[in-house]
Amino acid sequence: MDKTELFNHFLAEKSLKKTQGRDNIVKTAASMKGHFDAEQLLSAVKKKDSKISRASVYRTLPLLVKAELVKESIQKDGRRIYEFSQGHGHHDHMLCVQCGEIIEFRDDVIEQRQKQIAEKYNFKMTDHRLEIRGLCSKCTP
Amino acid sequence: MDKTELFNHFLAEKSLKKTQGRDNIVKTAASMKGHFDAEQLLSAVKKKDSKISRASVYRTLPLLVKAELVKESIQKDGRRIYEFSQGHGHHDHMLCVQCGEIIEFRDDVIEQRQKQIAEKYNFKMTDHRLEIRGLCSKCTP
DNA sequence: TTGCAAATGAGACTCAATATCAATACGGAG
């Protein structure tokens, strides 16, 4: 089942309607390489449907996040960025404050440890976000 | 050396001036319990000096962060929140999405592991942020 | 004290994100 279909199932489950706008948005999001923000996605969608509105993109992005097709993260300046989940599952980020490069990683020790910590506090973890900031190898003097 | 003095030293080092406004802001920040945002701090400072401007608070907060007297974090909605460093050092957060409670924790296994991951990528970590989201014990059905 | 750069207050401004609302399009009932 491909990503677009998955989204249609999600819409059906939630009694939301399958519309041309939403379809264009998922397909475009799926075609984005790497990280993008709402405005970049809007521009991209406009190439297919010049009448799409900014509001529709801003309204659809949270749906894609809920459907787990898109991952949202928040930068230091508070702006939201997204990336389409190309099936490579959960991962965390290292962000270079100099050149902006984003390195993705996944460490099972950390993942596991978080579960243990949550348990210790009787906290029911739904998700988490780990961002390591600093300088990447290219930017280290 | 108390926190206010520490800030004065910081100002001197950076050739910044010690002013009444900055003094009121540090002292007020130091008296804040738990987490607060810029507007809450502004209100609090206004009780001592009704003429303090929003801009001064917004200009001073980054100084407090640089001076390591205040810790800044960014919420899921992009807003910045702060907390005065009562000397209890680095810690990460668990945030209850239901009631908003913030649980602080520190886990050395995770702290250590992050250093190792950064090293593996020749990444020079300056700081990091880990936020675990979910439901606290009081909000679990 | 004097002089000047730094800092301030007040408010204009920015810009991502949200809200509004009339017009439109979806999709289930018939």
Added chain:
DNA sequence: CTCCGTATTGATATTGAGTCTCATTTGCAA
């Protein structure tokens, strides 16, 4: 398939945290 109620949309106004501007004030060193 057609009809109808409602979810969705586009266009635009509005919000709100945070930043910028600039005339005025303040700190501080000579």
